[in-house]
């Protein structure tokens with residue numbers, strides 16, 4: 001028999017409420033032991049709420065709470081499940097949990113409620129992953145993508161792909177039953193077409209990996225350049241907050257300052273750095289060294305140049321020496337430049353007036369997503385690294401299958417590869433879920449989820 005698990009599902013600290021969850025075959029008995037209300041939890045109707053007192057084994061009153069009963073299979077986990085909403089102090093919640101554990105539940109592992117939901121068929125593996133994505137989403141766009149995945153959009157897409165592969169295997173296996181006849185050229189061509197179309201479906205999904213990584217992990221972007229270029233001003237502007245000290249004195253920023261910002265709905269970490277210059281000041285030199293290292297480790301590098309130092313003149317082409325090969329060059333303080341059209345090609349902004357900032361954000365997004373910002377970002381599935389790994393395996397087995405079929409090899413051999421492709425696709429939704437995969441996924445969850 002499954003053990004009954006329990007945990008505090010709300011974050012630690014003080015709050016209006018704390019929720020304690022109990023799930024498993026003994027959830028209602030455990031609740032009976034600690035709850036004194038107008039009804040016993042085990043005799044309550046499902047999805048009904050009762051008010052009562054929470055007591056421990058010595059009948060000391062620990063809290064007043066609302067208790068909700070969900071019965072197997074109509075609960076988050078698919079098991080009998082009880083939720084207790086009590087007062088949100090960390091001590092009171094942990095005392096209630098201790099009473100629950102003393103009454104026969106055991107402490108849940110991270111993600112164990114969701115793992116049980118998956119094991120009991122309440123959701124597929126992509127939906128279970130979406131629960132975690134939704135909880136950890138940093139921007140509205142990331143939250144929306146996670147909510148779509150939670151709804152089952154990615155799972156449905158994978159099931160469609162799986163269906164296409166299954167049909168192809170079935171088609172192929174019809175020939176295995178009649179080995180002496182082999183595959184006639186006409187059927188061979190139809191099969192090949194089918195396999196290629198499955199291949200392009202896999203590639204379409206693989207193409208969403210970058211978007212998925214961006215939404216889930218975000219990107220870091222380092223602001224670099226000479227002292228006084230306006231790096232700290234730009235950081236503050238992008239954050240919409242007065243975070244870093246801005247001053248006319250060159251060499252103001254010494255340490256790197258890293259802050260989260262949402263640009264175009266994507267989560268970014270924007271890092272302000274010390275102005276890069278030769279210096280004898282040991283503290284500033286350390287700052288410059290850190291600035292270089294930070295910039296090299298960042299996903300994107302933005303090279304900010306004070307446009308007033310460029311002195312554009314008619315007939316003279318200004319060249320700005322790049323700091324990094326792949327940098328995004330940005331000229332700042334254009335509000336102070338009268339001959340703007342004489343400035344070199346590139347992004348031009350003013351941190352004082354805000355001019356050009358939108359175009360700058362668009363350029364950052366185009367770099368980050370790999371497609372121009374005006375192009376609509378696919379609203380559907382955006383796969384994660386695990387899905388990507390499975391799909392790559394599926395694609396490679398499929399391409400071997402296509403190769404074998406093209407060479408006129410026996411249908412059995414082609415079928416082996418197709419089956420490998422099928423099982424890799426099935427792994428995404430958890431059809432062939434090994435303990436190891438599940439352990440990896442759910443251990444990253446928080447306790448109580």
Ligand SMILES: Nc1nc2c(ncn2[C@@H]2O[C@H](COP(=O)(O)OP(=O)(O)OP(=O)(O)O)[C@@H](O)[C@H]2O)c(=O)[nH]1
Pocket residue numbers: 226227228229230231232233234245246247248249250251252253254273274275276332333334335336349350351352353
């Ligand atoms: N007119 C004008 N002044 C700006 C603009 N951006 C920054 N400044 C001014 O330039 C000076 C330097 O700005 P910071 O943001 O501190 O420059 P920084 O690149 O962080 O400088 P360090 O930290 O010393 O490397 C400040 O006086 C800002 O007010 C701009 O777009 N236009």
Ligand SMILES: [Mg+2]
Pocket residue numbers: 231232233244245246252253272273274275
């Ligand atoms: Mg600065």
